Amino acid sequence: MALPAIAPYRMPSAADLPTNKVSWTPDPQRAVLLIHDMQRYFVDAFTSGASPVTELVANIRQLRQHCISVGIPVVYSAQPGGQTPEQRGLLLDFWGAGINGGPHQKQIIDALTPAEGDIVLTKWRYSAFNRTQLMDILRQSKRNQLIVCGIYAHIGCLQTASEAFMNEVQPFFVADGVADFSWENHQMALNYAARLCAVTTTTQQLIDQLRPQATRGGVPLSRQQVRADVIEMLQQDAALGDDENLLECGLDSIRLMTLVERWRNAGTEVTFVELAERPTLGDWYSMLTSIAQPPPVEVAAALQRGVRPTA
Structure with a gap:
């Protein structure tokens, strides 16, 4: 015994x-x-x-x-x-x-x-x-x-x-x-x-x-990272198309919320609704890489002065 x-x-x-x-x-x-x-x-x-x-x-x-x-x-x-x-x-x-x-x-x-x-x-x-x-x-x-x-x-x-x-x-x-x-x-x-x-x-x-927030925040997401995170959640191979509807590929609400939490920890401000309304990798690349990237110095300075930058 x-x-x-x-x-x-x-x-x-x-x-x-x-x-x-x-x-x-x-x-x-x-x-x-x-x-x-x-x-x-x-x-x-x-x-x-x-x-x-x-x-x-x-x-x-x-x-x-x-x-x-x-x-x-x-x-x-x-x-x-x-x-x-x-x-x-x-x-x-x-x-x-x-x-x-x-x-x-x-x-x-x-x-x-x-x-x-x-x-x-x-x-x-x-x-x-x-x-x-x-x-x-x-x-x-x-x-x-x-x-x-x-x-x-x-x-x-x-x-x-x-x-x-x-x-x-x-x-x-x-x-x-x-x-x-x-x-x-x-x-x-x-x-x-x-x-x-x-x-x-x-x-x-x-x-x-579980990395500290201070070391994770503000790090831009790359297209490669977004794709890798989605493939991990779906447990699919890298052949996933940029225009495929990810919800139809099996990305349920729980997995989607997990991605939202992960990407928020990486410095984004994206929401569950934003991702759910445009559920393709191509759309997410546009949202996530632009959200995570800080604005150029001259644009940031203009925004601080209250000036709308021109295209």
Whole structure:
């Protein structure tokens, strides 16, 4: 009933991600980072110095640091040691007594020691929502996205993501920020999450999407970027014509709103209605590249003086 010894396996990469059913975009103003059960008892089951635990720890550290830099709260879950049979409940039948009563096993690993201001929740069951204040934290901070990383992917991480979904919280399941008993268990968790309750993503993809506003604003959109973003949403190839009606190609309102949010973060002021009324790449090139581009110096100066520039 104890934890198994986990043999090394390679950490999944972006190429291993399943196809997501939804296209939610993480938002620093809406998200909370959950570092799930990164305690010595659970981490010690992995082969030290080998994949996937080396990448796991490095990626969580990188993600945590970035989340702090953009103002995303960091929450840890940690199981208590020395639980009584009554506290352990049915977990006793599946996993035995769990973490012992000593100081070592229950500690979060040194590489991820919580900092002042981080929140550490005492966790009693698979889901980090069960008998904790996690939902209260999300609601009180008016946040409805949860970035899930830690161990184990197909047990507590997946149960937490599923419960977030069932409480109208958008989960982001970090494929290379979770680890499991085996490659098969890891992939099963990713496939379930992508099909039923979450967006699967990678550490780098999340960091790219959560870049600080100050470094993203005002950067002009190129035709290539607009096309690439649309193809990503439609999951089609680059043969998409500039004059094709994108709504008829499968660009529904959810995907369209995701694009609006992404391009606003890149410095545009385009609206959902503007894009929906002219739903072709050709029209969007005209709108987005002109909106994002700053006016020439002489035009800007004329506008400041209240003079309408001539053609």
